[in-house]
Structures are given as structure tokens and as C-alpha cells.
Amino acid sequence: MIEDFFLVLSGEHISLPVHECLSILESENIEFSNARKFDQILIFSGPPESLTSISKRAAMVHSCCKFIFKCKNKLKSIYDHVKNIDFKEILADKNRNTFAVRVKRVKEYCEHIKSVDLERKIGKIIKNQLNNKIKVNLEKPDILFYGVLTEDSFIFGEKLLEVNRTNFRKRRADLRPFFWPGTIDPIISRVMVNLSQVSPQTLFLDPFCGTGGFLIEACLIGAAVIGSDIDSKMVEGSKENLEFYFGDTRKIYDFYLGDARKIPLSRIDAISTDPPYGHSSSTRKQNMDKVIKEFLECSASLLRNDGYLCIALPEKFKIIDLAQNIGFNLVKVHEMRVHKSMTRYISVFKK
Ligand SMILES: C[S@@+](CC[C@H](N)C(=O)[O-])C[C@H]1O[C@@H](n2cnc3c(N)ncnc32)[C@H](O)[C@@H]1O
Structure with missing residues (x-):
């Protein structure tokens, strides 16, 4: 009806x-x-x-x-x-x-x-x-x-x-066993996961997983999730956070230590991610323009046809041009002012 x-x-x-x-x-x-x-x-x-x-x-x-x-x-x-x-x-x-x-x-x-x-x-x-x-x-x-x-x-x-939103507050990054400053809060993480069209049947990937904030939200929706990060401390910490919420089950989550540009997977249904930028230590002195471009190329091969990618970055990365040149279709961009000198763009693409 x-x-x-x-x-x-x-x-x-x-x-x-x-x-x-x-x-x-x-x-x-x-x-x-x-x-x-x-x-x-x-x-x-x-x-x-x-x-x-x-x-x-x-x-x-x-x-x-x-x-x-x-x-x-x-x-x-x-x-x-x-x-x-x-x-x-x-x-x-x-x-x-x-x-x-x-x-x-x-x-x-x-x-x-x-x-x-x-x-x-x-x-x-x-x-x-x-x-x-x-x-x-x-x-x-x-x-x-x-x-x-x-x-x-x-x-x-x-x-x-x-709608009871208090649980989002209870999952705040600083209340989890492994905390790292600069983590996106659970409300925005959940929104970004939803924008990548996760459902209980999907396989979700965050290739810059950090402390696992996006993975937690996708798991709560019922998706199976894979997190990867170049930093072993993050992979271990993220695992600790997922275990804290979901117990020690290997069925719903898995982790890789590695570069987001070389992920040995295929047929991922949805990607949502928040790569490092600016002066943050997590950029590890990499040329982030190059990392983002190569990550997009890699995700185009990982993602199934019609799969969605949601990514948060400041404007300087020209993500729309980069993604469209690789063959992604732009769905929508949302501008988000973080503070006076920093605006983040949440972009959604469909393969
Ligand atoms: C801004 S944090 C992600 C925060 C995450 N959304 C969370 O909930 O904690 C970015 C992460 O990207 C990782 N990173 C940096 N360069 C990378 C690369 N080339 N491949 C994979 N991970 C990378 C960093 O180690 C860091 O943990």
C-alpha cells in the first residue's frame, strides 16, 4: 500500500x-x-x-x-x-x-x-x-x-x-577503545555510509579506514565490511574498535594493511572514505594529489558497476574532474564548512 x-x-x-x-x-x-x-x-x-x-x-x-x-x-x-x-x-x-x-x-x-x-x-x-x-x-x-x-x-x-539519535553520541570517537584526533563524528560517518548506498546485503570498503568510524556505521546497517589502512597502528586500532562493538566475528569485518592505491580485491558494492589531507601527520609526506588520483583509478576497478563511492575532501583536490575523467558519474556534492579556513566537500559518484 x-x-x-x-x-x-x-x-x-x-x-x-x-x-x-x-x-x-x-x-x-x-x-x-x-x-x-x-x-x-x-x-x-x-x-x-x-x-x-x-x-x-x-x-x-x-x-x-x-x-x-x-x-x-x-x-x-x-x-x-x-x-x-x-x-x-x-x-x-x-x-x-x-x-x-x-x-x-x-x-x-x-x-x-x-x-x-x-x-x-x-x-x-x-x-x-x-x-x-x-x-x-x-x-x-x-x-x-x-x-x-x-x-x-x-x-x-x-x-x-x-528517531532516537542518542546512540550516535554514545559512539563518539573519543569514547571508543582506540581514539585518534581528527576523526569524523558518527553522524557524518553514518550519512556518508548511507550516501554510498550500503544495505544489509552489501560488501563495503573504507580504504583509508583510520580508527574505523565508517566501518562501524556500515556494520550497524548490516553490511559486511572491509577496512584497510597504510598504517599498522590504525589497522590494529580499527580492529579493536570493531571488536568492541561487534565481538570477535571475522564474518562481518575484515582488515588489510596496505596502500589504498593497490587493494587486491574486486566486486566491492560501496566505498565511503575520508582520506588524509593538509598538514595532518596521516598524509605521511605523500603527494596527496597523486594518492587521490591513483586511489580513484583503483576504486574504479574494485567497485561493481552501478556501485557508489562517497568521499570527503577539501576543494583543492578537484575530485569531480579527477573522478569524471576516470569514468565515474557525479551524483551530488555537498559543501560542509568545518571551520573558518576549512571547507570539506562530500562528493558522491556512481560507477
Ligand atoms: C583522516 S584518516 C581516516 C579517519 C577515519 N574515517 C576514521 O573513522 O578514523 C586517514 C587515514 O588514511 C591513512 N592513509 C594515509 N595514506 C594512505 C594510503 N596511501 N593508503 C591507505 N591509507 C592511507 C592514514 O593512516 C589515516 O589513518
Whole structure:
């Protein structure tokens, strides 16, 4: 059964959350259509399992809702739309007797509307329509109606799932047994792994694996993973981190000590990676332009056709030209400001 849903996305990046959600659906072969983007909102049509996958895997989603309507952010328009909904039908399903209405404002949109007023007024319309046969329960309602004010629109629906992001914080790099400074945090690692279209059936590779942050996230999705690094200390440390989360199983993870330009493998489904750059000691005084170019050539032979590569680098590496010259197709680039003098580009390519 195809239904309309909307996702409330995190505001920590403008384009990554939408791309992450669409990549999850594609990687799990879940058909979806009619995707429409608003600031921190993605509306789409798909089967109910799309929400199960997104809520389990996404790092940049706050909640998943069933879509009921979208209208202009004018009070009259909002109330007219609410009055036209058949709440009796919605509540009859699963025998629900209590409700609450919550309204969230994205950033500073629609400041002329007070969300508390909107919550109260919508609640009143619902109670009136049902002749007061339904009660408000703000703590534990049977059904939570959720409205979002974003851009010039009001989007209304039923909240179905809340995404718990605390586990990402618990996996912070400095809380793992082996820590090395400069490691990308688990939220961005997970997003990058999702962008490379990992699924529980895939074989994932991080050829500059460092402390294993990407490998941990891919393993949690259910993929089998291979990590490699030129530095034995990193290979050992990464192994220690994976053992910490997944025990001593050789089935789901494996490691190589070696150069990312000469990996003796084939038929990898997905690569996501964060090579060293700048003055970091992990560049080991190599000519990193040359390393990146040769790594791309190697990954083009490792990756299966239609496989995805996601890579984070600063602009100076001209990764798009390099990858396209080798035959990769650019899917999307996301710009991420790390600090004042450093912007990282997360690029996604398809072979
Ligand atoms: C920025 S770190 C990767 C961090 C990683 N994402 C993590 O979660 O810890 C880059 C890694 O690339 C490794 N490296 C440097 N040159 C390499 C090469 N030519 N081949 C493979 N690994 C290399 C370094 O030893 C370092 O561990």
C-alpha cells in the first residue's frame, strides 16, 4: 500500500538529510515517488516500510509522519483545511480515544503565527467535530497530530515515529577503545555510509579506514565490511574498535594493511572514505594529489558497476574532474564548512 509521508529533518545541513533519506530508500530497493523538499521537511509517497528503514538508518532525521495536508501558512487556510479532515475516520482506525496537537516551527519561518495558539485552535476544531467524544492527553496521546511551519507552508499529519539519535553520541570517537584526533563524528560517518548506498546485503570498503568510524556505521546497517589502512597502528586500532562493538566475528569485518592505491580485491558494492589531507601527520609526506588520483583509478576497478563511492575532501583536490575523467558519474556534492579556513566537500559518484 502506497501512502504519503513527511520526514522532519535535522537542520545541521541544508542538503545532506534529504540526500541521505533518498539514498536509504534506493539502497533498499524501496520504490518511492513525488519527493518534495522544504526547509527541514521531505514529503514523499511510498510503502510503510520506507519509514522503518529510514528511522532505523538515518542520522539526520528527527521524526517520521503520515502526511495529511499541506497549505499556505495563512491562519484561515490552515483552519479551513483542518475543518475539512474527517477526524472520525482517522481515529476510528485502531480505536483511538485521546489526542494531542503539536506545532513545530522550522527556524524563524511564519513568525506571525504563534504555535501554541495554532495547537489550541486545531485541538478545538478536532474536539468540536467529534462532539467532545475525544480527550486531550498531552503526555501520552493515542494519536499525535503534528504540524510544521516551514518556508511559506504549513504541513500537517500524524507523527508515527521519533528517531532516537542518542546512540550516535554514545559512539563518539573519543569514547571508543582506540581514539585518534581528527576523526569524523558518527553522524557524518553514518550519512556518508548511507550516501554510498550500503544495505544489509552489501560488501563495503573504507580504504583509508583510520580508527574505523565508517566501518562501524556500515556494520550497524548490516553490511559486511572491509577496512584497510597504510598504517599498522590504525589497522590494529580499527580492529579493536570493531571488536568492541561487534565481538570477535571475522564474518562481518575484515582488515588489510596496505596502500589504498593497490587493494587486491574486486566486486566491492560501496566505498565511503575520508582520506588524509593538509598538514595532518596521516598524509605521511605523500603527494596527496597523486594518492587521490591513483586511489580513484583503483576504486574504479574494485567497485561493481552501478556501485557508489562517497568521499570527503577539501576543494583543492578537484575530485569531480579527477573522478569524471576516470569514468565515474557525479551524483551530488555537498559543501560542509568545518571551520573558518576549512571547507570539506562530500562528493558522491556512481560507477
Ligand atoms: C583522516 S584518516 C581516516 C579517519 C577515519 N574515517 C576514521 O573513522 O578514523 C586517514 C587515514 O588514511 C591513512 N592513509 C594515509 N595514506 C594512505 C594510503 N596511501 N593508503 C591507505 N591509507 C592511507 C592514514 O593512516 C589515516 O589513518
